[in-house]
Every structure is written in C-alpha cells, then in structure tokens.
Amino acid sequence: MKKTLVALSVLAAATSAQAIELYNQDGVTVGLHGDIEVVYMNTFERSSMQQEIQDADFGFDVRYAINDEFTFGAYWEFDGSDDTNSEDTKNGDTYVAVYSKTYGSIKFGRLCTAVDDLGIGSDYQYGISTYLDNATNECADEGVRYDYDNGTFYTTLGMVQDKIATGSDSEGTGSDYVDGRIGYRVADFDLSAFYSHLDVDLEQQQKAGVAAKDQIADDHSGYGLEVRFAGIENVNLAVAYYATNSDAANEDNNVVAFAADYTMDKWTFAAGYSIGDHDVKSEDLDLWFVNAGYGVAPNTTVYAEIGGADADEVDTHTALAIGVKAEF
Helix, strand or coil: CCCECCCCCCCCCCCCCCCEEEEEECCEEEEEEEEEEEEEECCCCCCCCEEEEEEEEEEEEEEEECCCCEEEEEEEEEECCCCCCCCCCEEEEEEEEEEECCCEEEEEEEEECHHHHCCCCCCCCCCCECCCCCCCCCEEEEEEEEEEECCCEEEEEEEEECCECCCCCCECCCCEEEEEEEEEEECCEEEEEEEEEEECCHHHHHHCCCCHHHCCCCCEEEEEEEEEEEEECCEEEEEEEEEEEECCCCCCEEEEEEEEEEEECCEEEEEEEEEEEECCHHHCEEEEEEEEEEEEECCEEEEEEEEEEEECCCCCEEEEEEEEEEEC
16 A cells, blocks of 8 residues: 555644533533545646545544543544545544543544554645555554653554454454554654554455455565654754565565755745655655645645656656645
8 A cells, every 4th residue: 555644734823723622511521623625636647627625524522530540531533535525424533542641541443553643744635655565554443542642752552453344244354453653852853663564364355355456465564763853943854764574575665755844924834755665666656745835714724735756667747736724
C-alpha cells in the first residue's frame, strides 16, 4: 500500500481546534468534534479540475470521572466522507477508553494506532511519502492503543487483530498487526522513532474469501525516524527517514523526506519533498508540495496547494488544489 502523508495539522494562526462542550456536570462531560473540507482540485492522473467533499465528520467524546486519577470514556465518530462526495454516513472511530492523569490512556475498539501519526510536513492534499510500499493495518476494528506523554517523553503502542470479517459470517484474515512510537523532546528538538509489523495468514485470507488481488502473501515490517526543530521563530523544520522490509522478493524500499513551514500573522506557508528508492526501479517515486493557507476564522483555513510526482521513467506530473477546511 503506498502511503502518503495526509494533513495531520493545519498550521494557521488560528488556535488549535477544541471540542465543543455540550455537557459538564457531576464528573460527566460530553464533547462534540467535527471537521469539513471542500476542495477544487485535479490529481497526478487526472488533469481536469473537479469539486470534492473530502471531510464531513463528527463525533461525540463522552467521559465519566471514576476518581481523581482515572476517567472512563467512550467515543463515537460518524464518517460522512468515507468516499469523496459520499452521501452516506458510516461509523468511523468507535472505542471505549480509560484515561489516567499519571499513566496515560488505553483504548479498545475501532481506531487508528501509532503509524497513523507517521509523517512530517503541513500538506493538505498531495503530501510526501512515508512508507513507500508497505502493507499496514493501522486503522481497523479489533484495535488496542496505549498513549503516554509527560511533556518530555511520549510513546504510543498499538495492536490490531483481524479475526472478524466485516459484513459476513466468515472469519477474518487471521492477520496480526503491531506498531509503536517512542519520542523525546529536548530543547527545540522533537525526536521520534516508529516500528510496525504485519504478520499475515495467506491460508486464512483465502478461506475468508479475500479477493486474490487484495491478498497479502508475505509479512511486512516498517521503520521510521523523525526529527523536528522549532528553534527559529515562526519556523518549523523536519527531516525523516523511513524503510520497509518484506519477506517477498524485491519489495524493500526507503524514503528520505524534508519539510518546512513558516507562519506570518494569519498566513502559513509550507513545503515538503521526499525521495523514494525501491528495489524495483520503476517503483521509485519522488513527491513534493508547496502551499499557502490563510486563517479566515478560528480553526478555519482557506488554502492553495501545488503538488508534484516524479516516478522513474515517467514524466513529472503536477496538480493544483484550492480548498477550505474547518475543524471544531
């Protein structure tokens, strides 16, 4: 699966998005989260411009205080943008959790694990590579995620089983997935390392009726190192290295990525570039983006972005996106 960095954050002058508090009484809180994004864009494969509704999601975060240390929580997300311009709302993240002021949090259910946080840069549509070509399963049912952050040291550990087949009575693929992230903040640096491993069961995939084109025959592992620097006023710099190893022949690859952004009043300007080197030369892929975003209101950004893709033995492709994104 080719993985590119999606918009992990919108670095506009507006303050970070906060949930709307719907209820707070007797140790019970209910918060409402949401986002919407509409964009006019083309792609590297499609030159014609078209309007797309890409985000139209909302979710309820309910928490119950157990005592001064622990809180029980439940989260339901409704995803109105599972497909571009989708008319149907489906369940997104759906989990229960225990939160501790001292020991971090642990979540169980449909969720995303550590590798979902992988990536540097502030892109909106086109992004740069993380894992160039690696099978992962970081957003799925049957997930467990643990998070801890004391301000200096932080970690995320994730595990996903695939024992239940969605929408049928047959068993799942039998695959097991684990990943983790460890990070440390010192001075103006933020250093982190990632690891992921997918242990597949081809026989169980065939038994579960997974289409041949979608079957994963070999185990995959991935690694990542990211360094961020914020020691220059209004500037963020980042560099990263990602690599994947596969039991299959000619599927190992690595990526080197660079990113930067600069904030000036309500404007944020960002750029990124990644170089992807694959065992199969024709799979080499370099990606880049340049964008500008303007905060027209709290947590609301209007943006324009140009992206490019340069594959070996293929002409360079460019694309343009103009959009608006709002979060709460």
